[in-house]
Amino acid sequence: MLFPFKVPRKGQLEAIAAAREAFARGKRFVVIEAPTGSGKSGVAVTLAREASSAYLVTAQKLLQDQYARDFPELALMKGRANYRCLVAPTHAAAAPCIAGRKFPECDDCPYFCAKEAAMAASGTLLNYAYYLTELNYQGGFGPRELLVLDEAHNAEGALMSFVEVSFSDAQLRRVGIGEALPVVLDENEWFEVAEDLVPLFRSRRRELEAQLKGARLPTETALELLAHKGWLESQLARLELLAYSRDEENVEWVALRTSGSGGQSVTLKPVKVAAFAEELMFRFGERVLMLSATILDPPTYLRSLGIDPGDAEVITIASDFPPENRPIYPRPVARLTRHHLERDLPKLVHEIIELLEAHPEDKGVIHTHTYKIAAYIARYLPKRHAARLVTHDSAEGREAALDKHLRSRQPTVLLTPSMTEGIDLPGDLSRWQVICKLPYPYLGDPQIARRRELDPAWYDWRTCLTVVQAYGRSVRSRDDFAVTYVLDADFGAFVRRQRARLPGWFxxxxxx
Known part of the structure; x- marks a missing residue:
């Protein structure tokens, strides 16, 4: 037994044995659903150690770091921007070597040293974005015996981000293409525009290659041109995939257009990514182990990734966290749908004031689901309460806000629309939390609207997934405790509708 801990948690050894037996019976996919804090990492690492070679893929770099601290035998690999350059005050993604300039120090480049170690290791830690880019486009890494996808409910979203195509007037100007995007009235015309961009992108790429090859450019200029060339190559690969999937595999795509002072911006997305999962993600593992606290609905989950149910085994671990340590109190004070939002936001703030006064010495977290709700709460709380808040107004400020909350000795309260997963707030870091609004996916996104139309179960599943993930941020062990308040007035009806999908321990x- 290569189990990494002295004392297993309840259900860990049973899950390992069941997964081992399922693989032995010829199942290619094993899906393990285990509650937050049940020790999924121990299961993942045990089975990775038993394989001759393995990739272990996580959703976020923070989770990579946690694995690396707990299991130092795993080789940690991230993107170039995470490694410093030894010859210039920058990172490896903007280093002089990219422009063809080499120095003696380059032999000890942290990025390439880490990559060599990661390729040679039997177990390698990657994040989804790096895994998809590196294995599909860059080369060096090859297939392995076992592919472990941690936080596997994120696999569909990672594939969507990888294959979607985005371009804008500002981006075209930046890479040296003078033509602006046309004004179109029919969404389907954007796919014709995308097709017309292909020769423009190829021509501009050839021009950049000639500039880089034929002249002695300053390093900064060369790096800028290389970045433009890289963007064009990435877009061309995605446009090729888009065209092939629409023409040969009948994959449906949708277009989302926005406009602003810089011109138009367009994003093209497939309605579903199931057609891409095997080629882009699964083919690099002879066997695939998938772990998450929120599988919830196995048929819908497997369908979303194009997995044949007959080729998969789903294993469920029950929670042994006492329910009295993690109660959920519905406090139905506000309806926060589009039609009622403005009317009921003051009611939401009033309730949050009461909760802040009920927990004056306790750290907590308030999940708002949207930046608009977060901004309203921050603006209208009395100063004596607002002083406790740690918040952010964009994704860029997320990690700084979390770090401030973790380091502060005061009873700070995180106010955030984007920390429903991927963060641990054990013990006194969060003794109470609030779910302001049921986190339904945004129907203003045409991909989500069309997906809901084709598969209503998927839409309900994604909402349940986010609720359960948010609930799991604060109680991280059997002896931990925290209280959760749900302020959305529709929560009771939601629980009744989704009772068959929500886990029993929730x-x-x-x-x-």
């Missing part, structure tokens, strides 16, 4: 914590 339902048993709901009070009243």
């Amino acid at each position: 339902l048993e914590a709901v009070q009243g």
Whole structure:
């Protein structure tokens, strides 16, 4: 047994044995659903150690770092921008070597040293973005016996981000293409525009190659041109995939157009990514182990990734966290749908004031689901309460806000629309939390609207997934405790509708 801990948690050894047996019976995919804090990492690392070679892929770099601290035998690999350059005050993604200039120090380049170690290791830690880019486009890494996808409910979203195509007037100007995007009235015309961009992108790429080859450019200029060339190559690969999938595999795509002072911006997305999962993600593992706290609905989950149910085994681990340590209190004070939002936001703020006063010495987290709700709460809380808030107004400020909350000795409260997963707030880091609004996916995105139309179960599943993930941020062990308040007035009806999809350990914590 290569189990990494002295004392296993309840269900860990049973899950390992069940996964091992399923693979032995010829199942290619094993999906393990285990609650937050149940020790999924121990299961993942045990099976990775038993394989001759393995990739272990996580959703976020923070989770990579956590794995690397706990299991130092795993080789950690991230993108170039995470490694410093030894010859210039920059990172490896903007280093002089990219422009063809080499120095003696380059032999000890942290990025390439880490990559060599990661390729040679039997177990390698990657994040989804780097894994998809590196294995599909860059080369060096090859297939392995076992592919472990941690936080596997994020696999579909990672594939969507990888294959979607975005271009804008500002981006075209930046890379030296003078033509602006046309004004079109029919969404389908954007796919014709995308097709017309291909020869423009190829021509501009050839021009950049000639400039880089034929002249002695300053390093900064060469790096800028290389960045433009890289963007064009990335877009061409995605446009090729788009055209092939629409023409040969009948994959449906949608277009989202926005406009602003810089001109138009367009994003093209497939309605579903199931057709891409095997070629872009799964083919690099002879066997695939997938772990998450929120599988919830196995048929819908497997369908979203194009996995044949007959080729998969789903294993469920029950929670042994006492429900009295993690109660959920519905406090139905506000309807925060589009039609009621403005009317009910003051009611939401009033309730949050009461909760802040009920937990004056406790750290906590308030999940708002949207930046608009977060901004309203921050603006209208009395100063004596607003002083406790740690918040952010964009994705760029997320990590700084989290770090401030973790380091502060004061009873700070995170106010955030984007920390429903991927963060740990054990013990006194969060003794209470609030879910302001049921986190339905945004129907203003045409991909989500069309997906809901084709597969309503998927839409409900994604909402349940986010609720359960948010709930799991604060109670991280059997002896930990925290209280969760749900302020959305529709929560009771939601629980009744989704009772068959929500896990039993979640339902048993709901009070009243």
